[in-house]
Amino acid sequence: MNPIVVIGSGLAGFNTVKEFRKLDKETPVVVLTADDGRNYSKPMLSTGFTKEKSADDLAMASPEQVAEQFNVTVRTGVHVAGIDTDRRRVLLPDDHLDYSALVLALGADTWTPPLDGDAVGEVFSVNDLMDYGRFRQALEGNKSVTILGGGLIGCEFANDLSNGGFQVSLVEPLGRCLPMLLPEAASAAVGRGLESLGVTFHFGPLAKAVHHNRNGQGLVTELSDGTHLESDVVLSAIGLRPRIDLAKDAGLRTNRGILTDRTLRTSAPDVYALGDCAEVEGHVLPYVLPLMAGARALAKTLAGEATPVSYGVMPVTIKTPACPVVVCPPPEELEGEWDVQADGNDVQALFRDQEGALRGYALTGEAVKEKLKLNKELPALMP
Numbered sequence: 001m002n003p004i005v006v007i008g009s010g011l012a013g014f015n016t017v018k019e020f021r022k023l024d025k026e027t028p029v030v031v032l033t034a035d036d037g038r039n040y041s042k043p044m045l046s047t048g049f050t051k052e053k054s055a056d057d058l059a060m061a062s063p064e065q066v067a068e069q070f071n072v073t074v075r076t077g078v079h080v081a082g083i084d085t086d087r088r089r090v091l092l093p094d095d096h097l098d099y100s101a102l103v104l105a106l107g108a109d110t111w112t113p114p115l116d117g118d119a120v121g122e123v124f125s126v127n128d129l130m131d132y133g134r135f136r137q138a139l140e141g142n143k144s145v146t147i148l149g150g151g152l153i154g155c156e157f158a159n160d161l162s163n164g165g166f167q168v169s170l171v172e173p174l175g176r177c178l179p180m181l182l183p184e185a186a187s188a189a190v191g192r193g194l195e196s197l198g199v200t201f202h203f204g205p206l207a208k209a210v211h212h213n214r215n216g217q218g219l220v221t222e223l224s225d226g227t228h229l230e231s232d233v234v235l236s237a238i239g240l241r242p243r244i245d246l247a248k249d250a251g252l253r254t255n256r257g258i259l260t261d262r263t264l265r266t267s268a269p270d271v272y273a274l275g276d277c278a279e280v281e282g283h284v285l286p287y288v289l290p291l292m293a294g295a296r297a298l299a300k301t302l303a304g305e306a307t308p309v310s311y312g313v314m315p316v317t318i319k320t321p322a323c324p325v326v327v328c329p330p331p332e333e334l335e336g337e338w339d340v341q342a343d344g345n346d347v348q349a350l351f352r353d354q355e356g357a358l359r360g361y362a363l364t365g366e367a368v369k370e371k372l373k374l375n376k377e378l379p380a381l382m383p
């Protein structure tokens, strides 16, 4: 019997394996991964200085340990080059592997807009444990970091690196912290929290170029308003895009992510997708809670009982202890208004639709305590 093949050893891939093995101990499973296959929790990458954790500290298990624990084969450093859905075959650089079912848990790619300058190759992004190890190494003996992007990842790193004693400058063209997730008053609270740690903001301009500085011992980030920011290290935290190319090239239907129905089934027979790479009935949710729900449902489907995934209320906790944030973004394109009450850095912003029903919230500071109460009032995202 051909194995179930899982591409990806992130939280989506390994949690699917873990949940599947609770239901089926025997069916052969092969995990293929382009990275080193260590099991880790990605959200921990942006709290590493606060918790004083190296990349090795964050690795919860080696690929060999995962293989033994779940009775699966884990092949590391393997970049899947293609999928032949007619022959039910995964194409590897020098080989192929036939599957009975295929799970795409490919994650998302970091995206940085084109930058000029002779030091562009030294701009870091941190999207997996291996990146994190290299980033920590680059920071050794250094003092300052420029962060490009003030979204979830940029703000979390700004807080964490400040806690680690680094001087942080953050560049955000949209003019405030977490501009895609929070209304203005909540963004301002996060900004003040991070400023209290010493973070300096450059709101408005774009990063244009990254050069080596004159003495060759640091970097200069050139902004569109003419500012030159000196720092030892530059971290790009601008954006993530679902990895869809492999699926698209194989003829699977894609949009922002790999399109699936509620059973996480793609447009090809016995091919499923979940996690950051997937668009599940229109939802692209690059967070842990949705992928855990997906892994539980998909495990049942793979074990023979087709099971749709349900998404309840999906709050996101942003790890900026200088100003705690919990946000439950309203559904995209839903018409409505934010009702904001602010007391210093304690902001409660409630998003109500045109009928007055609560459809999302953003809480900062002490107001995060309202989370459980509000979760009860919110409708499930995909019941």
Ligand code: FAD
Pocket (backbone or CB within 6 Å): 007, 008, 009, 010, 011, 012, 013, 032, 033, 034, 035, 041, 042, 043, 044, 045, 046, 078, 079, 080, 081, 105, 106, 107, 108, 126, 127, 153, 156, 243, 246, 274, 275, 276, 277, 285, 286, 287, 288, 289, 291, 316, 317, 318, 319
């Ligand atoms: P990934 O972990 O990216 O795994 C993708 C896997 O696919 C990798 O193993 C990769 O090697 C493999 N792969 C891709 N292409 C190929 C190929 N062609 N061949 C072989 N292998 C391939 N979410 C929260 O809910 N809360 C948080 O606090 C939070 N904090 C975060 C902090 C940071 C710094 C980051 C970056 C993200 C954070 N997130 C958070 C988001 C969350 O971590 C992700 O949603 C989740 O980890 C995605 O898991 P995944 O398995 O889908 O993708």
